[in-house]
Amino acid sequence: MAFLRLDRVSKYYGDNCVVADFDLSVEKGEFVSLLGPSGCGKTTTLQMIAGFADVTKGRIELDGRDITHVQPNTRGLGIVFQSYALFPHMTVSDNVTFGLKMRKVPKEERVERTREALALVKLDKFGDRYPREMSGGQRQRVALARALVINPPVLLLDEPLSNLDAKLREEMQYELRRIQRKVGTTTIMVTHDQAEALSISDRVVVMQDGRATQVDAPYQMYEHPRSEFISTFVGKTNLVAGKVVGLAGGQATVESGALHVEVDGAGLALGDAVQISLRPEKLIVVPAGQGKLPCSVAVRYFLGTQWMYELDSPLGRLTVLAPNDGSRRPQDEGDAVGLDWAAGVVRVLAAGSAK
Numbered sequence: 129m130a131f132l133r134l135d136r137v138s139k140y141y142g143d144n145c146v147v148a149d150f151d152l153s154v155e156k157g158e159f160v161s162l163l164g165p166s167g168c169g170k171t172t173t174l175q176m177i178a179g180f181a182d183v184t185k186g187r188i189e190l191d192g193r194d195i196t197h198v199q200p201n202t203r204g205l206g207i208v209f210q211s212y213a214l215f216p217h218m219t220v221s222d223n224v225t226f227g228l229k230m231r232k233v234p235k236e237e238r239v240e241r242t243r244e245a246l247a248l249v250k251l252d253k254f255g256d257r258y259p260r261e262m263s264g265g266q267r268q269r270v271a272l273a274r275a276l277v278i279n280p281p282v283l284l285l286d287e288p289l290s291n292l293d294a295k296l297r298e299e300m301q302y303e304l305r306r307i308q309r310k311v312g313t314t315t316i317m318v319t320h321d322q323a324e325a326l327s328i329s330d331r332v333v334v335m336q337d338g339r340a341t342q343v344d345a346p347y348q349m350y351e352h353p354r355s356e357f358i359s360t361f362v363g364k365t366n367l368v369a370g371k372v373v374g375l376a377g378g379q380a381t382v383e384s385g386a387l388h389v390e391v392d393g394a395g396l397a398l399g400d401a402v403q404i405s406l407r408p409e410k411l412i413v414v415p416a417g418q419g420k421l422p423c424s425v426a427v428r429y430f431l432g433t434q435w436m437y438e439l440d441s442p443l444g445r446l447t448v449l450a451p452n453d454g455s456r457r458p459q460d461e462g463d464a465v466g467l468d469w470a471a472g473v474v475r476v477l478a479a480g481s482a483k
């Protein structure tokens with residue numbers, strides 16, 4: 129049985145439906161991210177789990193108990209927001225211990241649990257400092273320790289890393305995952321950053337216009353996006369219009385100009401208009417005259433670990449990412465090249481699935 133279950137949960141502001149029939153079952157110990165563009169209803173969903181926003185329709189269950197209309201403070205969930213919301217006049221230790229005091233935990237146990245929580249976020253030497261004496265990343269770790277110290281059944285994170293600079297943000301992603309694995313707290317995180325969602329979650333929920341459009345493990349989501357929207361929102365891709373011209377033995381042949389590709393035929397019918405999705409890192413630049421498409425290098429960019437090429441091809445402009453691993457000479461702008469890819473990496477999406 130799911131530990132946290134949202135059953136056809138909807139939220140209306142007046143006549144405006146901002147979350148629609150949202151279903152989600154989360155296992156104990158799972159890390160699930162709600163990912164989607166601004167305004168798609170991520171925060172509202174989290175707020176309904178927390179109890180800060182009323183549920184208009186539907187039901188939320190925690191460990192088999194209906195909590196749909198339970199007051200937020202009696203749900204006992206751990207919450208970390210984008211703004212750390214630490215008490216500025218209290219030391220780090222006092223901030224962390226606050227929730228235990230409110231729950232009337234005896235002093236000795238409070239001291240021990242606060243020490244453990246600060247050690248978990250690697251701030252055991254910072255207990256006597258004030259929030260203003262800490263960096264952004266350290267403050268966010270204090271906020272995490274404060275949320276975890278009460279041993280909440282569920283930890284809710286709303287864009288917890290978005291105030292941090294890029295490098296610290298990446299470090300904190302792994303740190304967050306390490307801590308979550310160690311304590312095993314069921315966690316729901318809101319983010320609009322697809323790389324963050326993919327790198328630290330067990331499962332990702334992509335939301336669009338208040339609905340969950342795909343719920344999958346990160347690799348599955350990236351490799352098998354169910355719509356054009358997801359294929360471009362989760363990672364980048366080249367989309368080329370095509371048509372199903374053959375169906376046999378579960379395989380479909382899709383044509384785009386002179387190109388024919390074989391793809392999984394599930395759900396496709398002869399004559400269907402489709403979008404062929406070619407991920408930039410799956411495309412391989414080969415010498416001119418080889419590969420599946422003749423191209424020329426229009427633009428190249430150096431990204432450090434990779435080269436990014438814009439190639440002119442018979443299918444139009446294609447973006448290609450090539451590793452900077454020293455195995456191949458980088459191409460120059462104007463070079464004639466070929467483009468190849470391994471069998472099975474091409475995906476096909478129903479045309480119009482962006483909606």
Ligand SMILES: Nc1ncnc2c1ncn2[C@@H]1O[C@H](COP(=O)(O)OP(=O)(O)OP(=O)(O)O)[C@@H](O)[C@H]1O
Nearest residue numbers: 141146164165166167168169170171172173318320
């Ligand atoms: N109190 C409110 N009253 C009316 N509409 C609201 C209220 N709170 C949120 N909304 C609307 O609900 C929709 C979803 O908002 P929500 O904050 O859940 O989106 P989000 O996906 O978290 O976006 P962001 O990434 O920008 O934070 C938006 O259109 C927003 O304008």
